[in-house]
Amino acid sequence: MSKKSKSKRKERRTAAASNKANVMAKATVSTVGLPVNVVAVKAQPKDHFNPDYGNVVKDLKRIAGLAGLFIAVLIILSFFLR
Secondary structure (H helix, E strand, O other), X not given: OOHHHHHHHHHHHHHXXXXXXXXXXXXXXXXXXXXXXXXXXXXXXXXXXXXXXHHHHHHHHHHXXXXXXXXXXXXXHHHHOO
16 A cells, blocks of 8 residues: 555544544534533434345345244144144
8 A cells, every 4th residue: 555545544534533523612612601402413424324124124024924824824734634
């Protein structure tokens, strides 16, 4: 890895850290001197991973329903096979 890319990466890290510190410092300052309710605001990175599990939940419900159905069929068949 070249020194150039290392230095660019280091610059991005320090810029992000100073930006975060500035945002937090601005959020906690009160101009009147009264207590302020501060809501922490996090800056979302551009490559934030936000998965959607809606389809997975549907599939799991379908699998659970089918498994229950098959177990019920096996129990009913066990009465006829005795």
